[in-house]
Amino acid sequence: MGLFARIKDGLKKTRQIFNTDLRDLFKGEGRLVDDEFLKELFAVLVKTDMGGEPASRFRDRVAKEFRGRVIALDDMLTSIKAELHELISQAETPLHFAESGPTIIMVVGVNGSGKTTSIAKLAYRLHAEGKKVVLGAGDTFRAAAVSQLSVWADRIGCQIIKGKQGGDPASVAYATIARALEINADVAIIDTAGRLQTQSNLMQELEKIRRVMGKQIPEAPHQVLLVLDATAGQNAISQAKGFSEVAHCTGLILAKLDGTAKGGVVIPIIQQFALPVQYIGVGEQLEDLDLFDSQQFVEALFDGLG
Ligand SMILES: Nc1nc2c(ncn2[C@@H]2O[C@H](COP(=O)(O)OP(=O)(O)OP(=O)(O)O)[C@@H](O)[C@H]2O)c(=O)[nH]1
Ligand SMILES: [Mg+2]
Numbered sequence: 435m436g437l438f439a440r441i442k443d444g445l446k447k448t449r450q451i452f453n454t455d456l457r458d459l460f461k462g463e464g465r466l467v468d469d470e471f472l473k474e475l476f477a478v479l480v481k482t483d484m485g486g487e488p489a490s491r492f493r494d495r496v497a498k499e500f501r502g503r504v505i506a507l508d509d510m511l512t513s514i515k516a517e518l519h520e521l522i523s524q525a526e527t528p529l530h531f532a533e534s535g536p537t538i539i540m541v542v543g544v545n546g547s548g549k550t551t552s553i554a555k556l557a558y559r560l561h562a563e564g565k566k567v568v569l570g571a572g573d574t575f576r577a578a579a580v581s582q583l584s585v586w587a588d589r590i591g592c593q594i595i596k597g598k599q600g601g602d603p604a605s606v607a608y609a610t611i612a613r614a615l616e617i618n619a620d621v622a623i624i625d626t627a628g629r630l631q632t633q634s635n636l637m638q639e640l641e642k643i644r645r646v647m648g649k650q651i652p653e654a655p656h657q658v659l660l661v662l663d664a665t666a667g668q669n670a671i672s673q674a675k676g677f678s679e680v681a682h683c684t685g686l687i688l689a690k691l692d693g694t695a696k697g698g699v700v701i702p703i704i705q706q707f708a709l710p711v712q713y714i715g716v717g718e719q720l721e722d723l724d725l726f727d728s729q730q731f732v733e734a735l736f737d738g739l740g
Pocket of ligand 2: 549550551573579625626627628
């Protein structure tokens with residue numbers, strides 16, 4: 435499956451809301467754009483977890499363009515799509531590589547958000563681009579975490595540094611960077627255990643990992659990627675806020691967009707964060723990570739509608 439097809443397939447559930455519920459507003463006929471119609475439109479839009487503010491912007495645009503007129507589904511979709519393009523337009527943000535020496539990436543997020551899987555997918559991408567990648571299994575907390583990442587590393591064919599369960603994640607990070615320097619790796623990606631931004635001891639642990647990294651390479655970590663679970667919908671936003679501030683995050687990975695009808699959550703995330711959405715996860719396999727391209731995202735969401 436091509437890139438676009440995969441994203442499109444991943445967004446199936448979100449698109450279904452558009453395809454079924456928006457279509458149902460019309461029942462195959464034209465509809466008068468009046469208060470009743472606009473209220474129904476708003477109700478459908480908020481189902482995608484885009485939030486009330488964006489939903490009212492779409493509604494208001496449709497009202498402004500068409501109030502008092504009878505319109506077809508296509509007219510409304512064109513209007514909504516144009517507004518969506520404006521709302522989430524963002525430059526594609528690929529990884530930024532260190533000018534010399536290995537680029538160090540730290541990956542953080544709440545429990546189960548998709549960190550380890552996203553690391554594997556990212557490593558797979560970079561490896562396929564010919565880059566030498568080292569992984570650091572810095573989640574020493576969860577029993578199966580190290581073996582989970584090891585299995586991926588074997589499959590990709592990249593090196594991995596493992597710590598002991600219950601050991602110090604900062605020392606795993608240190609050893610990972612040491613190995614990256616030793617073998618002249620291009621990229622080191624360090625996994626961390628899931629945590630909540632309210633667990634201050636665990637947030638301090640992230641700070642310690644950062645400090646230890648900086649001892650070997652002053653600029654490290656070059657990037658701190660926060661992984662958000664798209665199925666968490668609007669909750670993902672408050673998680674992201676706490677995390678991004680405390681952990682000095684530089685970018686977002688939005689995982690599990692395939693499993694959710696809440697793909698609309700991309701809108702408030704882009705609107706409210708200073709951080710770019712760099713990658714989206716659209717499945718559980720190594721190939722299922724793509725650079726986030728806002729224009730392509732909109733096209734994928736609307737493809738085949740109308
Ligand atoms: N459908 C789908 N599933 C995903 C995606 N990313 C991760 N998952 C699944 O989500 C579950 C949790 O993923 P992990 O990568 O282990 O999440 P984690 O953040 O490392 O979890 P902890 O280390 O326990 O905090 C796994 O079953 C993954 O297969 C995605 O983009 N799409
Ligand atoms: Mg993990």
